[in-house]
Amino acid sequence: MKIELEISFKNVRAERYRAFDGAEAEELFFSFDCKGYSGSFFSHISPVYLMLRPENALLRIPLFSGELKLFFDNVADYYYLPDEDMAIHKSVASFVDKNHRIKATASNCYVRKKGLFIPGGLPSEKDAPPAVHEYRESRKDRLFWIEFDESILTQKERSGKYLRSVLNLPGLLPEPYSFS
Numbered sequence: 264m265k266i267e268l269e270i271s272f273k274n275v276r277a278e279r280y281r282a283f284d285g286a287e288a289e290e291l292f293f294s295f296d297c298k299g300y301s302g303s304f305f306s307h308i309s310p311v312y313l314m315l316r317p318e319n320a321l322l323r324i325p326l327f328s329g330e331l332k333l334f335f336d337n338v339a340d341y342y343y344l345p346d347e348d349m350a351i352h353k354s355v356a357s358f359v360d361k362n363h364r365i366k367a368t369a370s371n372c373y374v375r376k377k378g379l380f381i382p383g384g385l386p387s388e389k390d391a392p393p394a395v396h397e398y399r400e401s402r403k404d405r406l407f408w409i410e411f412d413e414s415i416l417t418q419k420e421r422s423g424k425y426l427r428s429v430l431n432l433p434g435l436l437p438e439p440y441s442f443s
Contacts (some may be wrong), residue, residue: 264439265439265440265441266299266440267299267440267442268297268298268300268436268440268442269298269299270288270295270296270297270298270320270426270427270430271296271297271298271443272273272293272295272419272423273294273295273296273319273391273427274293274294274349274422275291275292275293275294275324275409275416275422275426276290276291276292276294276416277289277290277291278284278290278291278292278418280345283333284296284385287358288325288326288328289325289326289328289379290323290324290325291323291325291326291381292322292323292324293321293322293324293325293326293359293398293422293426293429294320294321294431295319295321295322296330296379296434297315297319297320299440300315300317300335300440301317302315302317303315303317304316304436304437305384305434306323306434306435306436306437308432308434308435309406310382310406311323311382311429311432311435312322312324312438313430322430323358324381324382324429325382325417326379326380326381326411327381327408327429328378328379329380329382329400330332330375330376330377331375331376331378331380331408332366332373332374332375332376332398332399332400332401333374333375333376333396333397333398334369334372334373334399334402335350335372335373336373338367338368338369340352340353340393341353341367341372341374342359342364342365342366342367343364343365343366343367343368344359344363344364345365345443346363347410348375349373349375349392350367350371350372350373351364351396369402370401373402376396376398376410378410378411378417379410379411380398380409380411381408381409381411381415381425382406382407382408382409382429383395383397383406383408383409383428384425384427384428384429384430384431385434395409396408396409396410398410409437427442430442438440
């Protein structure tokens with residue numbers, strides 16, 4: 264039997280810090296009330312940290328600044344351009360010299376994107392966000408990233424939806440608890 268924990272989003276803030284390697288990085292802290300849980304609990308599913316306490320709860324989420332890949336599913340519809348390290352749709356590939364393209368495979372059917380990313384969550388049906396691109400370092404990665412949007416910091420409804428989507432990640436909470 265699942266025990267539903269009722270959450271109430273309070274705020275989100277971004278903070279800069281210096282990592283162990285000396286690089287500057289940024290992370291988000293989501294603060295929320297959690298009704299239905301009376302103990303103290305700490306959980307970590309890379310890269311997300313969760314701390315529940317009776318008086319408040321906190322979710323820590325790092326931002327990733329760098330390059331990730333957007334993999335395409337319908338590999339047969341793409342060609343890979345080795346010189347550019349990217350895949351293009353076959354409708355566009357017809358304009359590329361045949362010596363500079365090869366049929367795409369699952370491992371090279373992608374485009375690269377540089378930017379600022381946050382871990383993707385598992386939205387509940389009621390909080391499903393609009394379709395977003397899922398970026399990964401490799402096709403086999405279970406963790407995916409989405410482009411960071413400043414509205415997560417400024418729009419309370421969007422912040423709350425993202426918070427709930429991350430809290431739905433499998434294994435973040437011990438059985439039999441779940442978030443509503």
